[in-house]
Amino acid sequence: MSIDRPAEAGPGAALRVACSACGATVDPLAAEPFRCPAVGTDKGDVDHILECMPTGPAPVFPPPVADLGRENPFWRYRAFVPAYRIARALGLDDATYAAVVDRFDRAVAAVDGRPMRCTPVRAIAAGPGRLWLKDETGSVGRSHKVRHLYGVMLYLLVMAEAGGPGWAGLRDRRLGIASCGNAATAAAILARAADWPIDVFVPAEAAPGVLARLEALGATLRLCRRSAGQAGDPCAHALRAAVDSGTLPFTVQGPENGLAVTGVETLAFELAEQLWAHGEQPAWLALQVGGGALASGCWRGFARLRDLGIISNLPGLLVAQGRGCHPLLRAWRQMQADVGAGAESDAVLAAAARRRSRYMVPWSGLPAGVASGILDDETYDWRGILRGLVHSGGMMAVLEDADIVAARDWVRAATGIEVSHTGAAGVAAVQQRASHRSGAAVAVLTGHGTG
Ligand SMILES: Cc1ncc(COP(=O)(O)O)c(C=O)c1O
CATH class of the missing domain: 3.40.50.1100 (Rossmann fold)
Known part of the structure; x- marks a missing residue:
């Protein structure tokens, strides 16, 4: 260097x-x-x-x-x-x-x-706007x-x-x-x-x-x-x-x-720079969520760039968990209800920090699903993700196993990248929410292999 x-x-x-x-x-x-x-x-x-x-x-x-x-x-x-x-x-x-x-x-x-190296990104045509795929499967340990x-x-x-x-x-x-x-x-x-x-x-x-x-x-x-x-x-x-x-x-x-959590902000910096080189800013950022550090940190990276005036718009955050384990959904619904009740969103977010159990409770039963990397009982970094969802007008997708398998197969066929089920879950979310988005989306292929 x-x-x-x-x-x-x-x-x-x-x-x-x-x-x-x-x-x-x-x-x-x-x-x-x-x-x-x-x-x-x-x-x-x-x-x-x-x-x-x-x-x-x-x-x-x-x-x-x-x-x-x-x-x-x-x-x-x-x-x-x-x-x-x-x-x-x-x-x-x-x-x-x-x-x-x-x-x-x-x-x-x-x-x-x-x-350790910066990782490549490539675009493929997918529904309304391009889909950019950030490929972490060749990184150290073959994941992000x-x-x-x-x-x-x-x-x-x-x-x-x-x-x-x-x-x-x-x-x-x-x-x-x-x-x-x-x-x-x-x-x-x-x-x-x-x-x-x-x-x-x-x-x-x-x-x-x-x-x-x-x-x-x-x-x-x-x-x-x-x-x-x-x-x-x-x-x-x-x-x-x-x-x-x-x-x-x-x-x-x-x-x-x-x-x-901070280390994964580098993903946002790379993405912002790589898309910038193509004259594009992502309209949506799709991320699979297990413990939540990936989505929380990556979104915070974009928020830092926006706060510094380096990018003008934040991408909408689109987060995904599987049908067999989605503890974040309860937290997100509760947050939407609290904000919808007329409270100012930053005040609700601040208050949530002292009322953890109102939002995040461990998944009851045994987490299950093909995407084994996102079967965390709790979304430990739920608050950073809710902040991203609230501030970016974001969305949450709950995915069926069949949709994750189909997304993984589609990415493998289109790119040759041997992404895992977990690594392709964000792509499945983009596909599920195709009718809700316009503009370019980014998904991160976070892991190689099977689970
Ligand atoms: C390949 C892969 N992608 C995504 C995730 C989810 O990341 P996080 O637990 O930070 O939400 C994991 C977690 O294990 C993973 O292994």
């Missing part, structure tokens, strides 16, 4: 880290900006989640270098990246940050055969999940490089993740590349191939079983207990690690 151009955000380009529910702040130079420090100090209906917000002058966008396809997004969009801002605030210069990214990229490529965790690992590596009080004791703590597949794979690859011990909390009935890969990557398997009477995902419960005892949440649920 080249460093022969001015930094886009220099010393003084800062970062504010605050809980979007209770307002508690964290100094990311002194303590890890993962989980809100107020978790556990209230009665439990507060939806604590830390948000990392760059402050200071607006970064240059698009960054002044042409070759998007070969660049690492955590380098290209570093002016937005918390780890970069922290590096600069700790006195590291551009060249040192570049060296940290480069070194880590080489280690990642040694483990997974590919470094690496974007969440790469930013977290960069934070740790920057802290290691700079030393100081924020680094003290971090290297002695294990990493932990709750996941049933793609996220655990990405986490195990990055942990292996950084030579950092990791516990993966996975369902005991996870696919044997996934478990074998995780073990081969050196992760320690923590098999979790559902027990009668326990609502929610047993893996998430087990991870939370481990984090309470000192494990670092190297995981993709925003309440456990707000920084992880």
